[in-house]
Amino acid sequence: MNRDERIQDVKQQLTRSRWEHTQRVMETALELAERFGANKEKADLAALLHDYCKFWPEAKMREIIVTRGLPKDLLSYNRELWHAPVGAEIVREELGIQDNEVLDAIRYHTSGRPHMTLLDKVVFVADYMEPGRRFPGVEEVRELAREDLDQALLKSLDNTIQFLVCKGMKVYPLTLFARNFMVDLVHQPKPKEESL
Numbered sequence: 001m002n003r004d005e006r007i008q009d010v011k012q013q014l015t016r017s018r019w020e021h022t023q024r025v026m027e028t029a030l031e032l033a034e035r036f037g038a039n040k041e042k043a044d045l046a047a048l049l050h051d052y053c054k055f056w057p058e059a060k061m062r063e064i065i066v067t068r069g070l071p072k073d074l075l076s077y078n079r080e081l082w083h084a085p086v087g088a089e090i091v092r093e094e095l096g097i098q099d100n101e102v103l104d105a106i107r108y109h110t111s112g113r114p115h116m117t118l119l120d121k122v123v124f125v126a127d128y129m130e131p132g133r134r135f136p137g138v139e140e141v142r143e144l145a146r147e148d149l150d151q152a153l154l155k156s157l158d159n160t161i162q163f164l165v166c167k168g169m170k171v172y173p174l175t176l177f178a179r180n181f182m183v184d185l186v187h188q189p190k191p192k193e194e195s196l
Helices: 003-013 016-036 040-049 058-067 072-076 083-095 100-107 118-129 138-145 149-166 173-187
Strands: none
Touching: 003 016, 003 040, 016 040, 016 118, 016 149, 040 083, 040 100, 040 118, 058 072, 058 083, 083 100, 100 118, 118 138, 118 149, 138 149, 149 173
């Protein structure tokens, strides 16, 4: 399947506004990949496919979580999380995507995880801050992403957790683990450069 065929498959799964969002995520992911040295082809593919199952019926996603051995604890949390791990399974099965790095970037673009790869970070942050996003804190993430992808990711996770807490919603544990991991990573002492 070539890129144009994949694009047509994705467009059939999404609303017009969500397809426009996906295009902006692709553009942003390519910019971040270029800036921070990630694989641009993989960033483009993961961004293209990241919301593949976004509008699937809740019952269908629930069935896939149960029957495909995905983490059952997902079912106890907001269904907005579900399309990412479900989508990774479906694009592997139906679109033949076998690259585990691409699949993981899709799988964790809503929750994050500890030890995120560079590609994971690029797709997560691109989805969070694409130019169409308008909510408190997104401009700060955009500013941070000019220089430091890890700082931008940490701020994205902080904002997401604060939003959920303020709404009285549960926070998925993997998101907390991702945030705690990034706190340690961002705040660890930097090695001193040796003077010449």
